[in-house]
Amino acid sequence: AVQIPVQVDKLPDSNALCEAAVSFVHGSNSRGMDGKPITWGQPHQSRNYTQGQRRLILRAIPRKFSDYYKKKKADTHCWPKGTFVQVNGTTCHIYQRKQQSHDPKLWKGLSHICDLTPMVSHPMGRYLVDICTRDFDSYMFQVAICDYLSPDCLFDKCMASQNVPGSIKKLSYQQGLDNAMTYVNKSAVVLDDSDDDGDNNLSVKEADCGNVTLTFTMLCPMSMTPIQTPVRGHNCKHMQCFDLRNFLQTNVTVSGGRWRCVVCEDFVALDDLTFDGFQKKILDCFEGQISSIRDKVQFFSDGTYRLMDENRLRYSSKKRGNNSGNDSSKRVKDDLGGKAPVNEVIEL
Numbered sequence: 001a002v003q004i005p006v007q008v009d010k011l012p013d014s015n016a017l018c019e020a021a022v023s024f025v026h027g028s029n030s031r032g033m034d035g036k037p038i039t040w041g042q043p044h045q046s047r048n049y050t051q052g053q054r055r056l057i058l059r060a061i062p063r064k065f066s067d068y069y070k071k072k073k074a075d076t077h078c079w080p081k082g083t084f085v086q087v088n089g090t091t092c093h094i095y096q097r098k099q100q101s102h103d104p105k106l107w108k109g110l111s112h113i114c115d116l117t118p119m120v121s122h123p124m125g126r127y128l129v130d131i132c133t134r135d136f137d138s139y140m141f142q143v144a145i146c147d148y149l150s151p152d153c154l155f156d157k158c159m160a161s162q163n164v165p166g167s168i169k170k171l172s173y174q175q176g177l178d179n180a181m182t183y184v185n186k187s188a189v190v191l192d193d194s195d196d197d198g199d200n201n202l203s204v205k206e207a208d209c210g211n212v213t214l215t216f217t218m219l220c221p222m223s224m225t226p227i228q229t230p231v232r233g234h235n236c237k238h239m240q241c242f243d244l245r246n247f248l249q250t251n252v253t254v255s256g257g258r259w260r261c262v263v264c265e266d267f268v269a270l271d272d273l274t275f276d277g278f279q280k281k282i283l284d285c286f287e288g289q290i291s292s293i294r295d296k297v298q299f300f301s302d303g304t305y306r307l308m309d310e311n312r313l314r315y316s317s318k319k320r321g322n323n324s325g326n327d328s329s330k331r332v333k334d335d336l337g338g339k340a341p342v343n344e345v346i347e348l
Helices: 067-072 151-158 173-187 244-250 277-285 324-336
Strands: 002-007 023-025 054-062 084-087 090-092 098-100 103-108 126-132 139-148 169-171 189-191 201-203 212-217 230-233 273-276 296-300 305-307 343-345
Touching: 151 244, 169 173, 169 277, 173 212, 173 277, 173 296, 230 244, 230 277, 244 273, 273 277
Parallel strands: 169 273, 212 343
Antiparallel strands: 002 126, 023 139, 054 139, 084 090, 084 126, 098 103, 189 201, 212 296, 230 273, 296 305
16 A cells, blocks of 8 residues: 655656656646646546646656567556546546456456546545555556647657657668668668569569569558658668658547557657658658559669559459469569569568
8 A cells, every 4th residue: 555645836847758658747836838727636537638638647657668568558657457546535536447257367458547636626635545555566656737739739848850859860862862772772671572482582682683673552550541751760671651640539539558659669758750851852842743543662772762653452353264374474574674683672
C-alpha cells in the first residue's frame, strides 16, 4: 500500500513531456492554456479533451520492464496488478489490466491514466492518495497537472523551426538524397532470381550497383492516402516514411501499439522522429498523380527517380486462352525491351 499526499497549489513546475496523456506539464494556477478555469470537482465523462484543458492526472511507471513487455508495450504507464486507488477515502475508478480466469498469474488489458480532477473539490485543499496493489514488482507513481495538447498543436510544435523546443529533426533535400543513395548502394540486399546454381542472395557490393533500384510507396501505411508530411524514426533501418499528422492522430487512443513505427514496429518517441526533405520533394513533384492504384516510386542508385505505372491487380487480367503462353512471353519481351533486367531492392 502507498500513500501520496498531494497539495495542489504546491506541485512543482516542469516541462517534461507526459507521453501517456499526450500533454506537457506546466504551472499549477487555476486556469489552463486556453485561459478557461479548471473544472475542479466536476467529472469528465468523455476522454475527448479539448486543447489547453488542464487536468490532474495520476499514472504508474514500472521500474523494470520484462523483455516480453518491452516488445509488446510502447507506453511507459502501466498499473500494478490489482491496483486500488482512493483519494481522501473515496474510491477512484481506473482502467487497468484484468486477471485471466484460466491463469490467475496472467493479467491482460490496457492501462489508462487516472484523471483525479473530479476528486479535487477545491484547488487549495490537501488530498491523500491511497494506492493498494497485489503486485510485488517495483513501480513509481507520478501526480502531475497537465495541459492537453491536441494532435494539431503537437504537429505545429514538431514542424517548427529547428531551434524551437519540441521540434523534430529535419533533413534537407540533399541530406535525404544522400541517405537514400547510401541505403541503396551499401545497406540493401539484392535478390537474384536467376536460375544459376549457388547462393542467390548477393550483397550490393557483389552485384551491379548501376542496375539496383529501391521501390517505396507514397501512401501512408495508416490511412492509405498520399503522405503529406513524410517522417520516420531516427533509428529506423528503412527508407519508407509515414505521415506525421496521421501518426499523431492514431496515438491519441490508448492501445498496446502506441508510439510505434508502423513499418518496423519499433518504439518511436516524438523526439526521435525525422522529417525527410527528399521524399517531400518527390511528393511535391508528383502531386496530383499519386493515388491508391499508382503509388510506387522507383529510386535509382544514381539519384534519379520516377513514378511507376499503375499497380497490377491480381485478378484484373482476362481469362487465359489457348495462346495465353505466347501472350505472356510477348509481354515479358516488351517489358524488358531487349535490355538487361534491373535488380529491385525490396525492404524486408
